[in-house]
Amino acid sequence: MPDTFSYRHARDLGVSKRQLYRWRDEGALEVVGRGLYRRADASPADLDLLEIAHRAPEATLCLTSALVQHDLSDAIPATHDVAVPRGQRTPIVAAPVTWHRFDPATFDVGRESLRLDDETEIGLYNAPRSIVDAFRLATDQGPxxxxxxxxxxxxxxxxxxxxxxxxxxxxxxxxxxxxxxEVLL
Structure with missing residues (x-):
């Protein structure tokens, strides 16, 4: 069984509903989100980002969340800034998220990945793209x-x-x- 898995995946592997809930009640599993579980003995990981990555595979950390990952901001965001391609449905998650919809034509520009654990990655915009986005969305984020x-x-x-x-x-x-x-150089 993987470190993080869905209720459906556990059922497909033959785990009964009763057994799954027993593991949860005994503390062998952590509830990451609705219908999403993580083994308690798994290596430490950010549960909010794990939930986002499992619910929205195209999800990409952007703006303040990405700048913090690159040590370009000291801000402590109240929510994770996450981009998805415009037109894609945003899932319901328990994690505090501010969803941003970016143009599909430029969505992959500067997109890399951030490893959350041995099995899971989430998209992350590189430093230049994150800076460009901060300027591009300065009316929302502040200059x-x-x-x-x-x-x-x-x-x-x-x-x-x-x-x-x-x-x-x-x-x-x-x-x-x-x-x-010009001002900075």
Whole structure:
């Protein structure tokens, strides 16, 4: 049995409903979300992100959540910022999530993966894409998020050409990116 599994998967493997609930009641299983379980002896992992990854395979950490993963922000977000392709249904999850719908044509630009445990990964936008998104969505996130992330990224040795190359996929943000880089460089 995998570390994290659904009720349906356990039933398909021949585990009875009664046995599954007994394991849960004995503490051998943790409830990750509705119908989603994790073995108690599994390696530590972020249960919120596990639930999101299992419910929405295309889910990708973005904006503040991605910037924190890249050490480009000290913010402690109250919810996970997660992007899905526009038109895709967002699942109901217990985890605190702010869903963002991104254009399917540019959804995979800068998309990498973050390993949550031995079996599960979730999408994560790379640092340049996360910075571009912070500038692109500055009306929602505030301009300081993108400016601070860009400042930190440049101080850590990030190359301006990488940001501009990612920015070419989002032409409306290029002028703001260039202006911010002129001030910082």
């Amino acid at each position: 300081e998020l993108g400016n601070e992330a860009l400042r930190r990224w440049l101080r850590a040795g990030g190359r301006p050409a990488e940001i501009l190359e990612t920015g070419t996929h989002f032409p409306r943000v290029l002028s703001r990116l260039r202006a911010a880089m």
